[in-house]
Amino acid sequence: MDHDRSRRHKSNTSRKRPHFNSDDGKRKRLNSRHDDGTISSEPIETIYRILCPVKKIGSVLGRGGDIVKALRDTTKAKIRVADSIPGADERVIIIFNYSSQTEEAAQNISTDGFEDMKPHCFAQDALLKIHDKIAADEDLHAGIVHEKSENVDDVIARILVPGNQVGCLLGKGGSIIQQLRNDTGAGIRVLPSENLPQCALKSDELVQISGSSSLVRKALYEISTRLHQHPRKDNPPLEEIIDASTQRKHQAPPQLPHANPMLPHLHVDHSPQIPLLDPYRNRPLQYHSAEAEEFSIKILCASEHIGQVIGKSGGNVRQVEQQTDDPVSPTIEALILLHSKVSTLAENHHLTTRLVVPSNKVGCIIGEGGKVITEMRRRTGAEIRVYSKADKPKYLSFDEELVQVAGLPAIERGALTEIASRL
16 A cells, blocks of 8 residues: 555665656647647656646746746756646646656755755755745635634645555555654645645645745655655656646546435546545535435444443533534534544554444445445555454344444544445
8 A cells, every 4th residue: 555655665766766658659748838848758757746826826937937947947857837727726837857867866956055855856856946936925825725723824835646646645544644744843634635626637636735934845845755755656648647737627527326425426437536534634524415314323332431421420422412413414423522432542542443334334335346445544544444254243233244443533533434424
C-alpha cells in the first residue's frame, strides 16, 4: 500500500524513478498561451501541480510573462500555467523537471536563505518560489475551504496529488500526516472529493495547507519532498494531465444505483470515491438527502467501560440522545459520540472499536473481491478487519459478523462513519 512505502524508501534521489511519457513519443506543444516550449518524450522525474487563485495569477505570470520566464531561467524547471476554465476560481500551474536534470540539480540548487529547506530537484525549487509569489498577498480566498479553527488571514497552499501517491503523505493509521502537522505546525488536510477543482483528474486528491507564511512554506517543502521521494507507480501521459488542467473534465459520471442512499459518490466507471472524515478532511460526511430508513448499529463495549457509556443515573445516555439530532441519521451521530467511550486505547494511542454487523449487510463493507474494504483502508488509513466465521466470538449469533476498526482517534472515527454510512 502507498502509505507503507515510506518504510522502504529513503532520501535517495539517484535510484530509478518511474517515468512520464507522451502518448506517441513525439514532441508536442501545450495548447496554452503560457507554454514555454515543447513537450519532450524525455522521461520526467518529478511533477507538481499547485493551484493559484485566478486573481493572483498575475503575480506568477508578470507583465508579458516576464515573471514566469524568470522563474524558468532561475530554477531550470519546466513551468506551464494552464489556461483558465470558464467559471473556475483557480488555475493550475504544472511544474516538472526531466530525469536528465537530476545530477545537475543536486550540484547547483541553492537554498536562497532557507538553509533547512534545500530543494531536492528543480521542480521543487520552482514550486516553492511560485508558492512565495502566490502567498505574497493572501487577501484572496476563492475556492478555499476554511475550518472554524483556521484564521481567514492564514496563508493557504493547495496542491493536486494523484490518488495512488497520496498514501505517502498519510501513512499507516494517519501517522505520517499527523507527524507532518506536528513537525511543521501547519494545518494539513486532504479535502473531500466534492472540493476537487474542475482542473483536476477524477483520481486526484486535493491537499490544502494553512497557517502562517513560514509554517505553510515548511509544510509545503516537507510534503513536496515526500512526493519527490515516493513517486507514483503508474503515470498518465503528461498531455492527459495538461488536458485535465485546461478543460471541464472533472464532471461526475452517472451514479451507480446502490442499496445505500447515503453515499452519493459511487460511480459506474471507477472505484467508489469514499468520503473521508478527520483528520484529513475534518468535516462530517455529506449525506444524501434521500428518505432515511430506520436502522440500528451494535457496538461492543468492554464491561469495565460500560459505566462511561451509561453515566450516573443514565446521564451520559440521555445526553447522547439529546445531542443526536442529525436529520438523516441520528444513529450514526450517536455512534460517533459513543465510540471513544467504548473503544480500547492501545499504547500507540490507537483506538480499537468493534461493530456487530448483520451477515446479509457485511458484503457492502467488503465489496466484490474485497474492493470496497481495500479502498476504505487506503482512503482512511485505518485498519479495518472483518473476522472470519471461525474467529468471531461465540456470543455472536449465526447471522452476525464482527467488524473491527483501529487507528488514531480521528482516523478511526472517519472509518467508523464510512462503515456506518454503508450499512
